[in-house]
Amino acid sequence: MLKQPAFFIDMSSCSGCKTCMVSCMDKNDLPIGVKWRRVTEFTGGEWMQRPDGTFGQNVFAYYVSMSCNHCDDPICVKVCPTTAMHRNEHNIVTVDHNKCVGCRYCEMNCPYSAPQFNAELGKMTKCDFCYDKQLKGETPTCVAACPMRAIKFGEFEELKKMYGESQYIAPLPNPALTKPRLTMIPSRNAKPGGSTEGMQSNPEEV
Amino acid sequence: MELTGKMTQLPDMPCPDWSRREFLKWSAxxxxxxxxxxGGLSLGLRLAEAAEKAGTADEVMTWACCVVNCGSLCxxxxxxxxxxxxxxxxxxxxxxPGQRExxxxxxxxxxxxxxxxxxxVKYPMKRIGKRGEGKFQRISWDEALDTIAKELRRIIDTYGNEAVYRQYGSGTTSASINRRNEFYRLINLLGGYMDQYGTYSSAQISAATPYTYGQRGANTVSDMVNSRLVVLFGNNPIETRxxxxxxxYDLMEARRKGKARFIIIDPRYxxxxxxxxxxxxxIRPGTDAALASAIAHVLITEDLVDQPFLDKYCVGYDESTMPEDIPPGNSYKDYILGTGSDGxxxxxxxxxxxxxxxxxxxxxxxxxIGMAKPCFIVQGLGPQRHACGEQSARAILTLASLTGNVGINGGNTGDQEGSWGIQFPKLPTGKNPVKTLISFYTWDRAIADPKSMTALNAGVRNKDKLDVGIKFMWNSCSNATINQHSDINATKKILEDEKACEMIVVVETRMTPTAMFADILLPSTTPAEDEDIYRQGSAMEIGYLLISPRAIKPLFEARTQYDICTDLAKRLGVLEQYTEGRTQADWVRYLYEQARKMKPELPEDFNEATKIGLFKWMPGKPKVALKAFRDDPVANPLKTPSGKIEIFSKRLWDMSKTWELPEGDVLKALPEYVTTWECYEDPLRKKLPLQLIGHHYKGRVHxxxxxxxxxxxxxxxxxxxNPVDAQARGLNHGDQVKVFNDRGATLVKIKVTPRIMPGVVSLPQGAWYKPNAQGVDTEGSVNILTRTHLSPLAKGNPQHTNLVEVVKA
Structure with a gap:
């Protein structure tokens, strides 16, 4: 088991296919609407028409796959009134269902929408980094699933050495907020964090 | 509708400013x-099971296959x-390296x-209401099979075997035994059936390309690492495959590892x-040939064509290589430069x-395109699925010849990208004694008005005209009958006539729109409930053999189609010939033994092979189409009449004089841009201003x-x-709209996005048709809007050629 498991997302290879989302649903039997991994589409650009009826444009789009980043400074843990949200012995942020009362403060505070309310259980649920698999030496589901090999996982310090600190890319929140254990290669089309050049364009899908 | 100046913001899209709080809102x-x-899920997916973690000791792993027709067959x-x-x-x-999951x-x-x-579909059922009404009664397997056997015998005796038809369907594509071949095997023992040519996927390009190259063929995607420029026309593997x-994956790898620039030509980003x-x-849908022609104009006038290649390998580029007996002014160069008949x-x-x-x-x-050497010009199947599809396909092919990129590493023929695999044997079907063929896209007419169908007006092959048409239709792993064929409202009327097609059998796993039109509906197993042996599809550069035992028992009363056909064979007196004494499990072993003859490295012991399950072979290097021809065109001529690349096709020239086409439709010897019904230039656009296409969607396969x-x-x-079109109609992201034309209407929500051209809308194809009381589809099923007009050469499906209007519902 890794000491500080972290995700690495190669957004320049992410095709937006959502295999990570569906394989996670299958592995974790998630009810409809509960999405432990979410693929956001960030789209922008403008069209112009010339007098001859032809068009010019500067349209761009890219996808960002996000689950829980098991942050160094997890706001969900800080705000949880029952201590249900905690960092477990494997350094994975997880929910103790014996303590969770489903108040959803964690959901309201997490800038990544990682904690997801399960209405059937009346409790919060979230990515547990497939630690059951990791304990057996297996690969987390989304990592093994990714057709483009865009999701990887590893020791946070080692990933940082290879890919640097987490970057502030639209539409992600500023990493200073929660210090996510997340490394990445941004998409070729990526816009800086806070960019208003585009917008999240698939709200119903995440 | 007029666009003026700069269009800035998408209308009423959520959250233009991405503060952290807003990021939270959309998702959570x-x-x-x-x-x-x-309200929870049914059957096996209850949350009670969510506590189960991966890989407990009492779990069993079984290999199976995703059998649907994207071509990948994972x-x-x-x-x-x-x-x-x-x-x-x-x-x-x-x-x-050397391996690929x-x-x-x-x-x-x-x-x-x-x-x-x-x-x-849980049990055998028979229709009790009018056909298509969806009223069924549960019956026994015996009653269902007795009925089918009796009707099949009666129809063959009354009308002959030409009246029997197996509907086109690709819901299962790679299985060696189940869902495709087993019915062919049965019916061939009973005198045969009327078969089809062409597919809903690739009708026009498959029909047109042989007039240029004698055959289809393309370099594989892995060869793009050798390219300087890759130009994709209407090609979208990321979503389709x-x-x-x-x-x-190969495309992404080529981008990572190669040096090529990538250009995508598509109305949709x-x-x-x-x-x-x-x-x-x-570019606007259906205008690929106009773009290709204008590119050719620049190539010719700026001396960027590969003249030695055109002289040596091609027919009809200019007067020097025109076939005999063709009047001057008919070469491709004449067409492009305006020195031909249209001036x-x-x-x-x-x-x-x-x-x-x-x-x-x-x-x-x-x-x-003219200066990048080599240049990989490749088209998807979107440009050809149009009323002018054959012309678009050939126009794109021609660019590859003009630039001399055919038959070399890093170049391509202009055809859809190639694949590599090993053709392991499947369940043998036997020989079909009936030679009559119809286009896959004319079955509706072969039910409604068969006697009007001839070789010259409807592409009937091996016979001058049809006599009886389709009286018995077998649908398995097919949703073509209602959902994937065009003009659902017109098709429904044809099927509702119970005297036209007298028996419709549907074998299905689920209650599809097609299943609603069954006379007898039979429950089929899914791949998890089956045993079979699979081979790779046609969308990768890997050959594989996959042994798939049964993972779970068949649910409800579902049966495999081999077993269904075996029981029909028994009732129809051909049991011995049908099974050759083999059960389905025996056939899996038999086909494995046949595969071993091709690949002796496969384990001798079948049980050992089953434990391993998956065997793969990789060619290790890209495939280059028409390389032998390029290297030595005399020793390795193409299968065209001239043996060369026919930019001008004498065969099409001759056919254009004999084939009977509806007014406005044309066959052209050259890959010219042609206008058609419901193209961008159709005056009907005054009433129905938007061009509608139906892209393949990531959420399903067809x-x-x-x-x-x-x-x-x-x-x-x-x-x-597009935001501009939405704004003009007062529409916001997520609004429910009605999309309509004279053929029908459908209700669907909208995605307002600059990723589609102004003037064009796209409704992803494949959503299941579900009408309301007014006959308006409620699921965004695109084929309520598409037209059954045959494309001129292929007699194929122009399902991306549509004009529509969109209003708030």
Missing amino acids: ALGGLAALDS PLRLFTKDGRLVRVEPDNTGDG IRACLRGRSVRQLTYSPDR ASGGGIS SDTAALVADEWVP LAKTPAWAAPITGYPADGIVRLARE SSYCDLPWLVSVAPQRLWI
Whole structure:
């Protein structure tokens, strides 16, 4: 088991296919609407028409796959009134269902929408980094699933050495907020964090 | 509708400013609401099982396959516990140099929901209402099979075997035994059936390309690492073939490792464009040939054509290589330069207002194509699925010849990318004594008005005209009959006449729109409930053999189609010949032995082979199409009449004089741009101003998997519309709209996005038709809007040629 498991997302290879989302649903039997991994589409650009009826444009789009980043400074843990949200012995942020009362403060505070309310259980649920698999030496589901090999996982310090600190890319929140254990290669089309050049364009899908 | 100046913001899209709070809102709020709304899943997917973690000791792993027709056919590892499917895992047999995991995409990963779908067809049923009404009564297997056998015998005796038809269907594509060949094998023992040619996928390009090259063929995607420029016309593998073992992955690898620039020509900024395009060239649907012609004009006038290649390998580029007996002025060069009969130079300025792409952009694009050596020009199947599809396909092919990129590494023929595989044997079908063939797209007319169908007006082959048409139709793994054929309202009327087609049998796993039109409806097993042996599809550069034992017992009263046909064979007196004494399990072993003859390295012991399950072969180097011809055109001529690349086709020239076509339709010897019904230039656009296409959607493959809740939750059905067109109609993202034309109407929500051209809307094809009381579809099923007009040469499906209007519902 890794000491500080972290995700690495190669957004320049992410095709937006959502295999990570569906394989996670299958592995974790998630009810409809509960999405432990979410693929956001960030789209922008403008069209112009010339007098001859032809068009010019500067349209761009890219996808960002996000689950829980098991942050160094997890706001969900800080705000949880029952201590249900905690960092477990494997350094994975997880929910103790014996303590969770489903108040959803964690959901309201997490800038990544990682904690997801399960209405059937009346409790919060979230990515547990497939630690059951990791304990057996297996690969987390989304990592093994990714057709483009865009999701990887590893020791946070080692990933940082290879890919640097987490970057502030639209539409992600500023990493200073929660210090996510997340490394990445941004998409070729990526816009800086806070960019208003585009917008999240698939709200119903995440 | 007029666009003036600069268009800035998408109308009423959520959250223009991405503060952290707003990022939270879209995701969490929607997730929470949907969860409250869901009411839970049925059957195997209850949350009680959620506590189960991966890989307990009592779990069993069985290999199976995602069998639907994207072409990828990804192996799956199914995990079962106490006889129930609990999880799906991907191919994990190794990734790296010389190895490639064929990782299933989201579709393959959802087969547990397919297996345990509440909409499974559970028992044999017979129709009790009017056909299509959807009223059924449960019957026994004996009654169902007795009825089918009796009707099949009566229809053969009354009308002959030409009256028997197996509907086109690709819901199962790679199985060696189940769902395709078993009915052919049965009916061939009973005198045969009327077969079809062509497919809903590739009718026009498959028909047209042989007139240029004598055959189809293309370089494989891995060869793009050798290219300087890759130009994709209407080609979107990222969404159509999302497997992690095939074309999508190869495309990404070529981009990572190679030096090529990527240009995508498409009315929609597809996911392929988002991932790999250095430049997006949006053009209006159906105008590919206009763009290609204008590119040719620049290539010719700026001396960027490969004249030695054209002289040596091609026919009809200019007067020097025209076939005999053709009057002067009919060469391709004459057409392009305006020295031919129409006197119209196909300049960029001519093409610009047709395509919607600026003339200076066309000049730049042409120069880039002309100067990049080698250049990989490749088309998807979108450009050809039009009323002018044959012309578009050949026009794109021609660019590859003009630039001399055919038959070399890093170049291509202009055809859809190639694949590599090993043709392991399947269940033998026997010989069909009936030779009559119809186009796959004319079965509706072969039911409604067969006697009007001739070789010259409807592409009937091996016979001058049809006599009786289709009286018995077998549908298995097919949703073509209602959902995937065009003009659902017209098709319904044809099928509702119970005297026209007298017997419709549907073998299905779920209650599809086609199943609603069954006379007898039979429950079929899904891949998890089957045993079979699979081979790779046609969308990767890997050959594989996959032994798939039964993972779970058949649910309800579902049976395999081999067993169904075996029982029919018994009733029809051909049991021995049908089975040759083999059960389905015996056939799997038999086919494995046949495969071993091709690949002796396969284990001798079948049980050992079954334990391993998946065997793969990789060619290790890219395939170059027409290389032998390029190297020595005299020793290796093409299968065209001249043995060369026929830019001008004498065969088409002759056919254009004899074939009977509706007014406005044309066959052309040259790959000219032609206007058609409901093209951009059709005056009907005054009434129906938007061009409608139906792109392939990541949430399903054609109509397969359309109803699975996980997939719908990540990829809901939406009409893509440009902000300008939405604004002009007062529409906001997420609004419910009515999309309509004179053929029908459908209700669907909209995705307002700059990723589609102004004036064009796209309704992803394959959503299951579900009409309301007024006959308006409520699911965004595109074929309520498409037209059954045959394309001129292929007699194929022009399903991306449509004019519509969109209003708020």
